[in-house]
Amino acid sequence: MASSIVVSSPGKVLMAGGYLVLDSAYSGVVVSTSSRFYSVVQPASAGESGVRPIQITVRSPQFVGATWVYNVNINGGNVVVQQQDVSGPKNKFVQLAIERTLALAVETNGVDSVIDTLSNSLVITILGDNDFYSQRAQLSARNLEPTLASLSRLPPFLHTGVPISQVHKTGLGSSAALITSLVSALLLHLKVIPSDSFDTEIPSEGRKLAHNLAQYVHCLAQGKVGSGFDVSAAAFGSQLYTRFDPEVIQGLMNDAVAPGSLKNVLSPSNKDWNHKAIPFQLPPQVRLMLADVDAGSDTPSLVGKVLRWRKDNAEEARTLWNTIDRYNQTLSKMLLRLSSLATESPEAYKKAVKYLSTIQSVQWLAYPGFPEQERVVVETFVEVRDATEGIRAHMREMGTLSDVPIEPPEQTQLLNTCVSIAGVIGGGVPGAGGYDAVWLLALEPIDCPAPEQPCARVQSVWAQYTALSVSPLLASESTAKGVRVEKWDAVPGLKEAMGQA
Numbered sequence: 001m002a003s004s005i006v007v008s009s010p011g012k013v014l015m016a017g018g019y020l021v022l023d024s025a026y027s028g029v030v031v032s033t034s035s036r037f038y039s040v041v042q043p044a045s046a047g048e049s050g051v052r053p054i055q056i057t058v059r060s061p062q063f064v065g066a067t068w069v070y071n072v073n074i075n076g077g078n079v080v081v082q083q084q085d086v087s088g089p090k091n092k093f094v095q096l097a098i099e100r101t102l103a104l105a106v107e108t109n110g111v112d113s114v115i116d117t118l119s120n121s122l123v124i125t126i127l128g129d130n131d132f133y134s135q136r137a138q139l140s141a142r143n144l145e146p147t148l149a150s151l152s153r154l155p156p157f158l159h160t161g162v163p164i165s166q167v168h169k170t171g172l173g174s175s176a177a178l179i180t181s182l183v184s185a186l187l188l189h190l191k192v193i194p195s196d197s198f199d200t201e202i203p204s205e206g207r208k209l210a211h212n213l214a215q216y217v218h219c220l221a222q223g224k225v226g227s228g229f230d231v232s233a234a235a236f237g238s239q240l241y242t243r244f245d246p247e248v249i250q251g252l253m254n255d256a257v258a259p260g261s262l263k264n265v266l267s268p269s270n271k272d273w274n275h276k277a278i279p280f281q282l283p284p285q286v287r288l289m290l291a292d293v294d295a296g297s298d299t300p301s302l303v304g305k306v307l308r309w310r311k312d313n314a315e316e317a318r319t320l321w322n323t324i325d326r327y328n329q330t331l332s333k334m335l336l337r338l339s340s341l342a343t344e345s346p347e348a349y350k351k352a353v354k355y356l357s358t359i360q361s362v363q364w365l366a367y368p369g370f371p372e373q374e375r376v377v378v379e380t381f382v383e384v385r386d387a388t389e390g391i392r393a394h395m396r397e398m399g400t401l402s403d404v405p406i407e408p409p410e411q412t413q414l415l416n417t418c419v420s421i422a423g424v425i426g427g428g429v430p431g432a433g434g435y436d437a438v439w440l441l442a443l444e445p446i447d448c449p450a451p452e453q454p455c456a457r458v459q460s461v462w463a464q465y466t467a468l469s470v471s472p473l474l475a476s477e478s479t480a481k482g483v484r485v486e487k488w489d490a491v492p493g494l495k496e497a498m499g500q501a
C-alpha cells in the first residue's frame, strides 16, 4: 500500500454558541472529538492503468449499495465529474468534493500534471468511526449494555446494514469530517499541497487551503452557507470559532465554475476569509462525555424558526444573545484558565480535582478550609459550572420565546439528573439542541480506580435512566489538532474494514 494516502478528520461538538455562531459578532466553543472520518486514496490496480475517461471509484464499505463510479473529463481548464450510472444513488458531497478539488488542482499544477497523476485512475475508500452512527442495534444484537466498555468491544468501522440515506446519525458532523478528510487526501495525492502540510500544530498554508476548499464544497453540497464551525473543527481541531462572511464564496456557489476561478478565492492569502479559529482545549482531568438520546420524537428543523423569531424581535433577541454570549465567553475563559492553573500549580490542581470528583457540584464551595491555590482551582470549576447552567437557562428561554424545543423538558430532566452526579461539572444540549444528544463535562482524577470515577457513575445513571433511552458515545476530546495523515498500519481495523462490502 506504499502509494496510498490515508487522511483523517475529527468530528465536533458545539458545546456553546448554537445559533449565536451563525452571526460573526459572536463565537462558538467547539470541541473536536476523538472519533474520526478516514479517506483512503489509492491508485487503481495496474490492470486498470490508462482507462479513459479517467475513473474515480468511491466506496463506503459500511453501507449497503455505497459505491459510486465517476468519470472525470478534463477539457482545457474545465473539469467535469459525472456519475457513470446515472440512475444509481447519488452522493453530492463526494461528487462535488472530487470535482472542485480536481478543478483547483488543474488551476494550481496544470492539466498535464493532474492527468498524469490520475493516469491509473483512483479508488477512494471512506470510513467513519462507529460513533458517527447510532450503535444501539449493534449493542442489543450482541446483548451488550449501552456502556463505554461495550462500545469499545465492538469491531471498528462496523457495517451499518443500511444505505447511507437510512442511517441514524449521532450529530458529530459526519459530512464535514468526510469532506475535510477527502479534499485533504486528494490535495496531497495531487500534490497541490506539500506532504508535510498536516504535520504542524500551527496551521500551515496547506491546512488553511484544505479548510477553505472543504468549507466551500460543504456549503455547495448543503446548498447553503452555514456557520462552518463543523468544517473548521475538522480542519483545525478544538477552537473558539468565529464565522467567515458568506460573501467570500458567494460567486462560486454554482453548478459549474469557470476555469481559473477557484484558486484566488480559496487561497489562504485571500483576506476575505475572515473566520477566526482560536485554539481551545479542555483542562486536564476533565472528560467530555457524549450521549445519543432517543426520545421517540424527532427534532424538527429548529434553525429557521429561531432566526425568524430573532428577526421579528430584534431588541429582545439582542439582549438574550448578548447574555448567552457572556456566559459562553465565561465558559471558555474559565476552562482555559483551569489549564493554566494546572500548569502553574499541578499539585493543588490534582488535589482539588480529586476532592471535587467525590462531591456534587452544588456542594463544591461548602468546605471553607481550602489552601489558597486549591481554593482558586475550586472557584474556577464553580465558575465553569455556573456558566453551563446560565447557558442552559438562557437557551431554554430562547427555545420558549421562539417556540422550538432547544432544551425540551425531557432533556432538562435528564440533564438535571446528570449534573447532580458527584464529580460532574456541567452539561448541555450540543449545537442547535433538540431531543437527540447531550454533552457533559466530568472530572477524571488521576490515581482513581475506574469504578470510582465520575464517568462510571454517569454511565450507570444513563444505563438505568428509563424516561429516555440514553446511549453513550465512545468519543472524548481529540488532542490532535484537526485533519492529519495516518500511517496505513496504525489505524486499528482500517485494513479489515476496507475489505468488507
Ligand SMILES: Nc1ncnc2c1ncn2[C@@H]1O[C@H](COP(=O)(O)OP(=O)(O)OP(=O)(O)O)[C@@H](O)[C@H]1O
Binding pocket: 060, 091, 092, 093, 094, 126, 127, 128, 132, 164, 169, 170, 171, 172, 173, 174, 175, 176, 178, 222
Ligand atoms: N460514510 C460516508 N460515506 C460517504 N458519504 C457519506 C458518509 N457519511 C456521510 N456522507 C455524506 O454526507 C451526507 C450527510 O450529510 P448531512 O449534512 O445530512 O449530515 P450531517 O449534518 O453532517 O450529520 P451528523 O452531524 O449527524 O453526522 C450523506 O448524505 C452523504 O452524502
Ligand SMILES: C[C@@](O)(CCOP(=O)(O)O)CC(=O)O
Binding pocket: 014, 017, 018, 019, 020, 021, 022, 171, 226, 227, 228, 229, 303, 430, 431, 432, 433
Ligand atoms: C444552529 C447552529 O448554530 C448549530 C448547529 O449545530 P449542530 O449541527 O446541531 O451541531 C447552526 C450552525 O452553526 O451552522
